[in-house]
Amino acid sequence: MAKPWGGNRLASVLGRKLPPGGPYGESWEVSGYPGRVSRLAGGDSLADLALRDPEGLLGRPAAPGEPFPLLFKFIDAQEALSVQVHPAETTGGQVSPKQEAWLVLASDPGAILYIGLTKTVSPDELRSRALDGTIPDILRQVPAVPGAFHHVAAGTIHAIGGGVLLAEIQQVSDTTYRLYDWGRVDSSGRPRDLHIEEALDAASLVAWGHAPFGMRTSRTLVRTSLLPRSKFTVETLSFHASHSFAYPTRGRFEILVVLDGHGRLLSPEGDEDLSPGRTLLLPASIEHVSVACDEELFLLRFTE
Secondary structure (H helix, E strand, O other): EEEEEEEEHHHHHHOOOOOOOEEEEEEEOOOOOOOOOOEEEOOEHHHOOOHHOHHHOOOOOOOOOOOEEEEEEEEEOOOOOOOEEOOOOHHOOOOOOOOEEEEEEEEEOEEEEEEEEEEOHHHHHHHHHHOOOOOHHHHHEEEEOEEEEEEEEEOOOOOOOOEEEEEEEEEEOOOOEEEEOOOOOOOOEEEEEOOOOHHHHHHHEEEOHHHOOOOOOOOOOOEOOOOOOOOOEEEEEOOOOOOOEEEEEEOEEEEEEEEEEEEEEEOOOOEEEEOOOOOOOOOOOOOEEEEEEEOOEEEEEEEE
């Protein structure tokens, strides 16, 4: 997806074949978002599969027209993204709630993430800082360390800094309220729209008090839970050389992302190669899979 802040790491690091144009900032790997629905290798779209057999896909009943609940993407931020916020369920109205989580894959020296506020502010101060460009002065700066994991709860003011490649999992929503866009303008000299009043309604205005800000993923454990008690589950899975590991899906869909190493995923539906940057969606109807590898293999796993 072309973005004014994008770069070339989707191609150079993840091996994505990008069309002419760009720069490209996002690769939506698994999406049920209306108008941007993923198409499976067999030709069906994710929406087709959800309509035909929602329990076989999700492992639970689904309301008619209910989109696939999670959206997974890679983000290549050559320049900083806008300072923004996403609404929570309590916002009301017709907007879709959105919380997300990031795993940093690569970064330039000194690259940072902005997550939360360094102090509690009033709506008037936040509005004023958004308009005069000083809002970055009150954002918590976190080093963008490769391998670090960060949960960005709905209502958290945040931005991805320049020089960062990351994996993002989120609720299926594209509701984003921009507070500040670093003075960026398009080819016609026009700035992108801001949504300051909507952001004020959605944002948490208290100082960020959560710790730690990131967790180094570990390759010493077979399974490491990163985000319990959330709208989605995130785990890392580490497999070692000459090891075959049977992993039951337990009646839920899973998104598997290969972070490092090579191997094979073995299932009743067929075998799939596992290589860095590969994303696989396992429907709930697959009762059992095995992973075989001849070297260390490191996966990221998402489910509801």
